[in-house]
Amino acid sequence: MADSDVQGMNEVPDELKDTVTLTTLEKMIEAMGDLLSPVVSPIANAARSNSVWPLTFGTSCCAIEMMSVGMSKFDISRFGSEVFRATPRQADMIITAGTITRKMAPALITLYEQMPEPKYVIAMGACTVTGGMFNDSYSVVQGVDRVIPVDIYLPGCPPRPEGILDALLKLQQKIRTESYAERKKKKYRQNAVRQVDYDTGRPLEDLIDEARFETALALDPLKSLQEKA
Amino acid sequence: MSETPAAKPPEEPKGPGLCGQFLKDHGIATNRLPDSCGVETIEIDGAHLEAAMKLLRGSSEIKLDYLVAVSGVDSADTFDSVYQLWSYTNNNELIIKVRVKKTDVVEGQLPLVPSLSRFWSAANWHERETYDLVGIRYYGHPYLRRILNVWDWDGHPLRRDYKQLVDSLNDKAPGSFR
Numbered sequence: 137m138a139d140s141d142v143q144g145m146n147e148v149p150d151e152l153k154d155t156v157t158l159t160t161l162e163k164m165i166e167a168m169g170d171l172l173s174p175v176v177s178p179i180a181n182a183a184r185s186n187s188v189w190p191l192t193f194g195t196s197c198c199a200i201e202m203m204s205v206g207m208s209k210f211d212i213s214r215f216g217s218e219v220f221r222a223t224p225r226q227a228d229m230i231i232t233a234g235t236i237t238r239k240m241a242p243a244l245i246t247l248y249e250q251m252p253e254p255k256y257v258i259a260m261g262a263c264t265v266t267g268g269m270f271n272d273s274y275s276v277v278q279g280v281d282r283v284i285p286v287d288i289y290l291p292g293c294p295p296r297p298e299g300i301l302d303a304l305l306k307l308q309q310k311i312r313t314e315s316y317a318e319r320k321k322k323k324y325r326q327n328a329v330r331q332v333d334y335d336t337g338r339p340l341e342d343l344i345d346e347a348r349f350e351t352a353l354a355l356d357p358l359k360s361l362q363e364k365a
Numbered sequence: 366m367s368e369t370p371a372a373k374p375p376e377e378p379k380g381p382g383l384c385g386q387f388l389k390d391h392g393i394a395t396n397r398l399p400d401s402c403g404v405e406t407i408e409i410d411g412a413h414l415e416a417a418m419k420l421l422r423g424s425s426e427i428k429l430d431y432l433v434a435v436s437g438v439d440s441a442d443t444f445d446s447v448y449q450l451w452s453y454t455n456n457n458e459l460i461i462k463v464r465v466k467k468t469d470v471v472e473g474q475l476p477l478v479p480s481l482s483r484f485w486s487a488a489n490w491h492e493r494e495t496y497d498l499v500g501i502r503y504y505g506h507p508y509l510r511r512i513l514n515v516w517d518w519d520g521h522p523l524r525r526d527y528k529q530l531v532d533s534l535n536d537k538a539p540g541s542f543r
Binding site for chain 2: 238239241267272274275277278282283332334335336337338339341342
């Protein structure tokens with residue numbers, strides 16, 4: 137799995153080989169990507185950075201500031217980002233505006249995975265940067281970067297609308313300086329997203345580890361306990 | 366620096382209050398507790414709770430016909446189920462507590478309190494919330510499931526002895542401020 141991700145899009149995972157066909161055109165574009173990148177990237181990046189469409193996603197008070205920045209007083213449309221999309225499939229960027237609870241985390245991951253590449257995340261507000269005032273709370277994910285990869289951290293409780301604009305400008309800078317071919321090569325591996333179990337609200341990795349450990353314990357108690365110690 | 370005066374212990378109530386007297390007249394024994402924020406507070410046995418509630422709600426003189434909240438408290442040696450009642454017509458308030466001693470709770474089981482939700486539907490979700498967070502089992506409730514946390518959450522978060530599992534959503538990175 138890891139190898140196919142590193143080598144790029146040409147590798148189709150085994151389980152998808154029946155349903156996915158790569159045309160020669162796609163292979164050609166892939167091959168030309170590196171060659172054309174110096175020419176195409178600046179143009180494409182300028183276009184992309186000036187049309188970062190955010191997803192309408194707000195879970196608490198930060199969303200009020202996000203709405204404010206969309207209105208005429210602060211006017212995020214000056215930076216080409218006014219089109220708040222109601223579906224992740226049309227969005228380029230997600231502003232996680234508000235506290236992410238354990239119950240919300242699976243839904244956020246689903247939204248993130250439904251967004252098409254290239255996708256960006258702005259962690260807005262103290263809650264999504266570190267857990268904020270819900271530090272050590274039993275129900276709050278202590279920083280949204282524990283479940284999805286974050287591009288820009290925007291602290292504040294909640295941040296001023298100017299802060300959101302600043303974060304957007306930083307994100308645009310980031311988009312302008314990146315090469316799309318490079319980004320495609322080290323496309324996020326699927327497990328860059330940390331899956332959270334819908335039922336228990338616990339990360340799937342931990343559950344799998346636990347299950348593995350329990351299996352090993354059942355098979356060979358002495359050895360697995362020694363390994364754990 | 367001026368020292369803040371130590372909080373005075375709450376005064377012991379003199380005798381039964383308005384609602385306590387009313388219940389006493391109708392043959393339900395109550396125990397008056399110190400007033401909470403000037404509101405009459407009574408303790409009642411769980412077995413009499415439903416009868417008392419029906420009396421308080423139905424009578425024309427008391428008419429506590431609005432159930433503001435059902436909540437739970439994990440006290441030092443009891444689990445309290447707290448009911449806050451309000452009367453619009455008399456502009457009156459009452460707080461009722463049902464206390465279950467921790468020593469009476471069977472090991473590995475939850476404290477039992479009768480449910481009000483069969484005749485007072487406002488209690489339905491409040492009792493579910495109290496069950497979810499404090500872990501009081503309301504028997505007779507039609508659908509006693511967790512309402513805030515996910516359905517198979519471990520433990521009850523507002524309990525004194527609640528310890529949360531450490532996983533990758535809340536662990537502390539070495540060197541972090543948290």
